[in-house]
Amino acid sequence: MSKAKPHPCLNCGQPDMSLEEKDVTLALGGRTFVVPKVKGWHCPACGEIEFVGNGSAECYSTALDAMSASLDGRQ
Numbered sequence: 001m002s003k004a005k006p007h008p009c010l011n012c013g014q015p016d017m018s019l020e021e022k023d024v025t026l027a028l029g030g031r032t033f034v035v036p037k038v039k040g041w042h043c044p045a046c047g048e049i050e051f052v053g054n055g056s057a058e059c060y061s062t063a064l065d066a067m068s069a070s071l072d073g074r075q
Protein backbone atom coordinates (compact mmCIF):
# COMPACT_ATOMS: atom_id res chain seq x y z
CA MET A 1 0.00 0.00 0.00
CA SER A 2 2.72 2.47 0.88
CA LYS A 3 4.86 2.84 -2.20
CA ALA A 4 6.97 5.86 -2.98
CA LYS A 5 5.36 8.92 -1.51
CA PRO A 6 4.36 11.68 -3.88
CA HIS A 7 6.58 14.69 -3.54
CA PRO A 8 4.63 17.94 -3.87
CA CYS A 9 6.28 21.04 -5.24
CA LEU A 10 6.69 23.77 -2.64
CA ASN A 11 6.77 26.40 -5.31
CA CYS A 12 3.67 25.75 -7.40
CA GLY A 13 1.85 22.98 -5.57
CA GLN A 14 2.23 20.41 -8.33
CA PRO A 15 1.63 17.17 -6.39
CA ASP A 16 4.07 14.85 -8.05
CA MET A 17 7.65 15.93 -8.63
CA SER A 18 10.01 13.38 -10.15
CA LEU A 19 13.25 12.21 -8.58
CA GLU A 20 15.93 12.07 -11.23
CA GLU A 21 19.32 13.19 -12.36
CA LYS A 22 19.13 15.55 -15.27
CA ASP A 23 20.79 18.45 -16.98
CA VAL A 24 19.35 21.79 -15.93
CA THR A 25 19.48 24.80 -18.20
CA LEU A 26 19.81 28.19 -16.55
CA ALA A 27 19.23 31.49 -18.26
CA LEU A 28 20.84 34.68 -17.04
CA GLY A 29 21.57 37.96 -18.73
CA GLY A 30 20.55 36.64 -22.12
CA ARG A 31 22.89 33.68 -21.91
CA THR A 32 22.18 30.10 -21.05
CA PHE A 33 24.24 27.70 -19.04
CA VAL A 34 23.79 24.00 -18.47
CA VAL A 35 24.44 22.34 -15.15
CA PRO A 36 24.90 18.65 -15.91
CA LYS A 37 23.38 15.84 -13.89
CA VAL A 38 21.59 17.72 -11.16
CA LYS A 39 20.24 15.10 -8.82
CA GLY A 40 17.04 15.91 -7.03
CA TRP A 41 13.31 16.36 -7.27
CA HIS A 42 12.38 18.18 -10.45
CA CYS A 43 9.00 19.81 -10.89
CA PRO A 44 7.60 19.21 -14.38
CA ALA A 45 5.29 22.20 -14.04
CA CYS A 46 7.47 25.09 -12.89
CA GLY A 47 11.02 23.75 -13.03
CA GLU A 48 11.62 23.98 -9.30
CA ILE A 49 14.45 21.78 -8.07
CA GLU A 50 14.80 20.29 -4.64
CA PHE A 51 18.35 19.03 -4.39
CA VAL A 52 19.17 15.58 -3.08
CA GLY A 53 22.57 15.28 -1.47
CA ASN A 54 25.11 18.04 -1.00
CA GLY A 55 26.93 17.38 -4.26
CA SER A 56 24.10 18.58 -6.47
CA ALA A 57 23.49 21.78 -4.57
CA GLU A 58 27.20 22.51 -4.63
CA CYS A 59 27.51 21.90 -8.36
CA TYR A 60 24.52 24.12 -8.92
CA SER A 61 25.78 27.02 -6.82
CA THR A 62 29.24 26.70 -8.34
CA ALA A 63 27.65 26.97 -11.77
CA LEU A 64 25.67 30.02 -10.67
CA ASP A 65 28.86 31.66 -9.40
CA ALA A 66 30.61 30.92 -12.68
CA MET A 67 27.67 32.40 -14.56
CA SER A 68 27.75 35.60 -12.55
CA ALA A 69 31.50 35.86 -12.88
CA SER A 70 31.46 35.45 -16.63
CA LEU A 71 28.69 38.02 -16.99
CA ASP A 72 30.51 40.51 -14.76
CA GLY A 73 33.63 40.06 -16.81
CA ARG A 74 31.81 41.15 -19.93
CA GLN A 75 30.34 44.36 -18.61
Ligand SMILES: [Zn+2]
Nearest residue numbers: 009012043046
Ligand atom coordinates in the same frame (compact mmCIF):
# COMPACT_ATOMS: atom_id res chain seq x y z
ZN1 LIG B 1 6.47 23.40 -9.26
